[in-house]
Amino acid sequence: MSIGDQLRAWRFPKSWLGLKPLYAKKEHIGNAIYADARAFQSALDQICGWDGWRVGFERWDLKSARCSLALWSEERGEWIQKDNVGEDSVNIAPQKGGVSDAFKRACLAYGLGRYLYAVNVNSLDDLPPWALCDEDKAKGGGGGAPAAQAPPDVKAPNPEDTAAGDENAFMGDPSPEDQARAAYVTGCIDRASKARSAANLTAIHKDALDAFGIGTPELGRVAAAIVAQAKSLGVTVKWAR
Numbered sequence: 001m002s003i004g005d006q007l008r009a010w011r012f013p014k015s016w017l018g019l020k021p022l023y024a025k026k027e028h029i030g031n032a033i034y035a036d037a038r039a040f041q042s043a044l045d046q047i048c049g050w051d052g053w054r055v056g057f058e059r060w061d062l063k064s065a066r067c068s069l070a071l072w073s074e075e076r077g078e079w080i081q082k083d084n085v086g087e088d089s090v091n092i093a094p095q096k097g098g099v100s101d102a103f104k105r106a107c108l109a110y111g112l113g114r115y116l117y118a119v120n121v122n123s124l125d126d127l128p129p130w131a132l133c134d135e136d137k138a139k140g141g142g143g144g145a146p147a148a149q150a151p152p153d154v155k156a157p158n159p160e161d162t163a164a165g166d167e168n169a170f171m172g173d174p175s176p177e178d179q180a181r182a183a184y185v186t187g188c189i190d191r192a193s194k195a196r197s198a199a200n201l202t203a204i205h206k207d208a209l210d211a212f213g214i215g216t217p218e219l220g221r222v223a224a225a226i227v228a229q230a231k232s233l234g235v236t237v238k239w240a241r
Helices: 003-009 037-048 094-109 114-118 134-139 162-167 176-194 198-212 217-233
Strands: 017-024 027-035 053-059 064-073 078-087
Touching (some): 003 037, 037 094, 114 217, 176 198, 198 217
8 A cells, every 4th residue: 555545544543533613603513523733743653654754844924834744655766745834723822833733734635634524523432434443443333444553642632721722633723714614615515415406516516616626625525415416316517627
């Protein structure tokens, strides 16, 4: 299995994860599963080896930073680099929070932890089988991906711990922008479930594409709902570009 496949297949142990509610206009719209930056670092160590990845940061301002994450590819015999930008959202430790957020978003660019965006549960005990690692499968449930033993320095993040909640949350305390994006995704998925023609589904895809851009997790969730509805209607969707 290639490094890319391993990153996308990785499942965090439940003991590494935390859960936070998401709100839009004071209405509860779901829950965000998150892991702290140390969990992402430990995952990279186990998948790539401690010397198989390197990271650099560029400070943009007090709250935001750019992360450049490079992984060694044995297949290509070279370093592969992807960048992403992060921003602190709660102003407790803004410099550190921005760096942590940028690092985790760079990991997401490789697919590490991206599956968490597709899960909406009320409890970590309700995780679907495909979102479990082998260790958790053995305790009950099915599905999952590579087993992982939590290192001593990794513990479940505490959403009540403001210092950790600021800099280490997978998604952080949802900012108004994040809440709006989540609410828009929910709205698009609801529209898709009620669509009655291929043209309606294409219009929904175009709206989501304009809002989120190509290759984003949000667009992927909307597209999955569109595909499901198209299948139930027996129609073929012409994807917007």
